[in-house]
Amino acid sequence: xxxxxxMSGQQQPQPDLMSQISGMKSSHMRSLVTTxxxxxxxxxxxxxxxxxxxxxxxxxxxxxxxxxxxADHHQRQQSRGSMPKMTSSTDKTSSSSSAAANFSILAxxxxxxxxxxxxxxxxxxxxxxxxEEVREKHPTFFLTSKQRAWLHHHALPNNTKVEVSDGPxxxxxxxxxLKNRKQLLKLLQRTDINGGGGILMxxxxxxxxxxxxxxxxxxxxxxxxxxxxxxxxVFFFNDKSADLTVDEELQRLWNTVxxxxxxxxxxRVV
Numbered sequence: 367x368x369x370x371x372x373m374s375g376q377q378q379p380q381p382d383l384m385s386q387i388s389g390m391k392s393s394h395m396r397s398l399v400t401t402x403x404x405x406x407x408x409x410x411x412x413x414x415x416x417x418x419x420x421x422x423x424x425x426x427x428x429x430x431x432x433x434x435x436x437a438d439h440h441q442r443q444q445s446r447g448s449m450p451k452m453t454s455s456t457d458k459t460s461s462s463s464s465a466a467a468n469f470s471i472l473a474x475x476x477x478x479x480x481x482x483x484x485x486x487x488x489x490x491x492x493x494x495x496x497x498e499e500v501r502e503k504h505p506t507f508f509l510t511s512k513q514r515a516w517l518h519h520h521a522l523p524n525n526t527k528v529e530v531s532d533g534p535x536x537x538x539x540x541x542x543x544l545k546n547r548k549q550l551l552k553l554l555q556r557t558d559i560n561g562g563g564g565i566l567m568x569x570x571x572x573x574x575x576x577x578x579x580x581x582x583x584x585x586x587x588x589x590x591x592x593x594x595x596x597x598x599x600v601f602f603f604n605d606k607s608a609d610l611t612v613d614e615e616l617q618r619l620w621n622t623v624x625x626x627x628x629x630x631x632x633x634r635v636v
Contacts, residue, residue, distance in 0.1 A: 468521070474507065480572075483540065497509055540572045547584050558605060563600070564592065564601050566601075568598065570582065
C-alpha cells in the first residue's frame with residue numbers, strides 16, 4: 367500500500383500540451399470576438415471613422431509638406447544656377463576696368479620718357495624714378511605692387527617705344543636713331559633704294575628733336591617735301607641721277623590720265 371501511494375505521488379498528471387494550446391486559442395478567439403463586438407457597436411464605428419479621418423488628414427498634411435519642400439529645393443537650384451552668370455558679368459566688368467587702368471598707367475609712363483627724350487634727357491630711369499616724375503605731373507599717380515610687376519615683366523619690355531637697359535632702366539626708343547644731318551641723308555637714300563618711300567617729319571623730329579628742322583633745311587637740295595592730305599609732311603630723297611627732260615605735251619597728257627586709288631589697284635606678279 368505504501369508503495370502504491372509513492373508511485374501514485376510520482377505519476378501526478380501534468381498539464382497536457384494540447385490542452386495548453388487549446389486554452390491559448392480560446393483566449394485569442396475571445397479577444398477577437400471582443401474586438402469585433404467593439405467595432406460592431408455604434409461607438410466602435412464612430413471610433414473607426416474618426417481614426418480613418420485622422421489618418422487622411424495626416425496624409426494630406428504630409429503631402430503638403432513634401433510639396434513645399436520640393437518647391438523650396440527647386441527655387442534654391444534656380445538661384446544657384448543664376449549665380450555664375452552674375453559672377454561672370456562682375457568678373458568681366460572688373461577685368462575691363464583693370465585693363466583700362468593699366469593702359470592709362472602705361473601711356474603716362476611712355477609719355478614721360480618721350481618728353482624727356484625730346485628735351486634731350488636721354489639717360490634711362492628705373493621704375494621708382496619714373497613713378498616719382500610722373501607724380502609731379504599727376505599727383506594722384508601711385509602704383510600698386512601688382513601694377514609695378516606688370517610694368518616690369520610685361521608692359522615695358524614688350525613696348526616698341528621703350529628701350530630697356532641693365533638695372534633694369536628704361537628710356538624712350540625713337541623710330542630712327544639719328545644724331546645729325548649726315549645720318550638723316552643716308553637714311554633717306556637707303557629708304558629710296560629699298561623702295562620704302564619717304565620719312566615723316568614727325569619721325570625725324572622724334573629722333574633728333576633739337577636738330578630736326580636745321581638738318582632738313584641744310585638738305586634742301588637733296589630732298590623733296592610732300593604734304594599729304596592729313597597735313598603730315600613726308601620727305602623723299604631727291605635722286606638727281608634720275609633727272610630727265612620730259613616734253614611739256616607729254617607731261618600734260620600724263621596729268622590728264624586718271625589714276626585709281628591704291629586700294630583699287632590690282633597687283634600681278636610677272
